[in-house]
Amino acid sequence: MKVISFINMKGGVGKTTSTVEIGALLAKEHDKKVLIIDIDPQTNSTLSLISLEKWEELKDSSTIADVLGMNKGMSSREEEYDINNAIVRNVGGVNNLDLIPSHLELTFLDLDLVSVPARESVLKNKLEGLATEYDYILIDCPPNLTLAPQNALIISDYIIVPVVPEIFPSIGLPLLVNRVHKWKRSFRECNVEFLGVVFTKVDGRYSMHSQQMDALRRKDVIDCFSTVIPQNADLGKAAASNQPATMTHPYCNGVESYRTLVKEILRKINS
Ligand SMILES: Nc1ncnc2c1ncn2[C@@H]1O[C@H](COP(=O)(O)OP(=O)(O)OP(=O)(O)O)[C@@H](O)[C@H]1O
Numbered sequence: 001m002k003v004i005s006f007i008n009m010k011g012g013v014g015k016t017t018s019t020v021e022i023g024a025l026l027a028k029e030h031d032k033k034v035l036i037i038d039i040d041p042q043t044n045s046t047l048s049l050i051s052l053e054k055w056e057e058l059k060d061s062s063t064i065a066d067v068l069g070m071n072k073g074m075s076s077r078e079e080e081y082d083i084n085n086a087i088v089r090n091v092g093g094v095n096n097l098d099l100i101p102s103h104l105e106l107t108f109l110d111l112d113l114v115s116v117p118a119r120e121s122v123l124k125n126k127l128e129g130l131a132t133e134y135d136y137i138l139i140d141c142p143p144n145l146t147l148a149p150q151n152a153l154i155i156s157d158y159i160i161v162p163v164v165p166e167i168f169p170s171i172g173l174p175l176l177v178n179r180v181h182k183w184k185r186s187f188r189e190c191n192v193e194f195l196g197v198v199f200t201k202v203d204g205r206y207s208m209h210s211q212q213m214d215a216l217r218r219k220d221v222i223d224c225f226s227t228v229i230p231q232n233a234d235l236g237k238a239a240a241s242n243q244p245a246t247m248t249h250p251y252c253n254g255v256e257s258y259r260t261l262v263k264e265i266l267r268k269i270n271s
Pocket residue numbers: 010011012013014015016017018040042044141142143200201202229230231232233235236237254
């Protein structure tokens with residue numbers, strides 16, 4: 001089992017879209033068993049894969065908030081909460097793509113767990129039973145490095161950083177890299193590595209995009225995938241039907257690029 005977290009402290013760069021499309025492609029076209037964990041209280045990947053009605057049904061007993069022991073509902077604070085209760089199977093119309101939905105309560109995770117010992121490892125302890133069930137766990141992180149993404153990092157093998165090649169990422173990226181390395185030094189059981197930057201929302205007509213991509217590649221702060229994801233409205237449309245674009249627009253430019261990216265990711269992980 002490999003665990004990949006999608007992280008960038010900047011918002012709106014395609015973390016959620018990448019998690020959902022890569023997850024869908026791994027399950028649908030590479031015969032992998034995939035679990036997406038949504039640890040962002042914005043619940044974007046959750047609602048890209050299940051309907052609001054379904055989420056309403058689940059939200060009091062079957063979300064990441066229950067897994068992390070913070071839901072005030074029924075099952076909640078019990079030590080023995082079984083993570084399987086929070087797994088929704090075959091989401092978004094994709095066989096072998098499972099989801100642990102998020103919850104708005106996650107906003108208060110840092111406050112709720114302030115006095116819990118080893119609070120960065122709550123998810124790790126719950127996940128142990130799943131190692132044999134999944135080939136890939138993909139974690140959709142919020143745009144920060146608070147306790148929820150720290151719980152993701154500690155169990156991750158790899159980090160993928162989606163980046164829109166505008167002016168600010170080149171400033172933010174070294175900061176992210178330094179933070180993660182600093183944090184890793186204080187949690188020795190954490191072996192996470194940067195797998196690479198994936199450029200997203202790339203507009204070929206916009207020279208600033210190619211300039212920024214060149215500049216970041218030259219800087220050599222992190223490896224950059226050679227596949228880039230173009231600006232493509234079809235990628236955003238799919239969420240309205242609670243399905244990945246891989247299902248609704250399987251041959252649009254955006255999905256074709258994610259398809260190539262997934263092959264590049266698999267080559268990189270296996271090499
Ligand atoms: N390649 C793309 N082309 C066009 N639109 C895109 C592309 N990738 C993502 N989007 C759209 O941009 C918006 C932000 O994308 P997304 O939610 O994936 O970013 P995010 O990094 O997860 O944001 P947040 O930090 O808020 O969680 C969404 O409306 C999404 O549909």
